[in-house]
Amino acid sequence: MILQAEHITKAYGEKQVLGDITLHLNEGELVCLLGVSGVGKTTLFNVLSGLTLPDSGKILLNDRDITGKSGELSYMLQKDLLLEHKTVLDNVALPLILSGKKKADARQHAAQYFERFGLSGTEKKYPSQLSGGMRQRAALLRTYMCGNQVALLDEPFSALDTLTRSSIQEWYLSIMEEIKLSTIFITHDIDEAILLSDRIYIMGGSPAVIVSEFAIEEERPRNHDFVLTDSFIRYKREIRALLS
Template identity: 45%
Template structure:
């Protein structure tokens, strides 16, 4: 589904002072594309996810999925936070079916979907483990499976690998790409890591400092499937330099 934000504005009031996060923000993410959003700290990247997910409402503007307005309406996109947020009292199998439970889906159907998903995500042997028994990468895979099983073709991924060590992070990036190639979900991926954005994305949206606006949209010129060695090659340097420069403006 095509996701479009039109003239989005949001201001917070803190300690009697107003902080304008967005002003007339516009962007469009085409159906089936993988788009990364980068910007300076405090530019409102997570706030934008909350608005798209319907957790918060903008002061003005519209959020559209395939031209249908979803502004302030939760449940239309899958949303994965930086922290896995797996419930410690539920097994991995029970955690990944949480969205199915909330939608009151038939338990037999949701259980079958969970088993298929756990097997596909390489987690079937850990289905009855609790979160504290899982590695960081396993918990993030479980969180992504839960997001996908929520059943929406548009996914918001808010720095999902930010807390992982470098090796696990790279493994998860490549694993995510393989899942996306199969599912062709529309993905908005929030990151502060320029190399991660280049490795994963079709396009990179660069936000300015607040009040945030899209200062540039970068088409990533490297063909798919992406070779992870790309980030060590000299060919990536001009794009990295440009993105660093844009983040400083």
């Protein structure tokens, strides 16, 4: 177990957002956190990443208490927040610069990943010149450059149109085969959760709790053909029943 969150609760004023949330992430695993809009998914990520303190509970990374400590996990926010006045390369290299690397070294290191992330030729462009899918890949690469053992990705593909989204999901499945980064991934798209996950936590209720945990036992490597199989439909039917 690489990451554990134990008995996390969080209220904003009178509103209890997170009930009593316990979850974990195993090494190399991709876990989706699935729940309707407003349930508290981003709030949970803000707590896991140390941006927000929980009211109670603790977070352990490799059994070390990291509750309230930021910078321990790589966190891609719900809005990609690429800096518009910086080039794509400088955006991606930013975490390395913030961690103390010299600018030239940071750029050189970051540039090595552009091809794998489908970003060749965008190094000197500005974010506004990229398509939505490219922006998200750049934001993912920047998150990866943070270099932590665990990544938290908050709805990284939700703003994309269906076709772009399918192709970025396929790409993501293949890059995950290479980098095997332990990841928690927020989505409210059931298909996306089934396609990508090793396990799914379903979050629901107010205050929010984990209402159920679901293993997707389909072998990897996976691609979009999985979506068309009987087993995919069976998973989907079961998960829809749990969400309703």
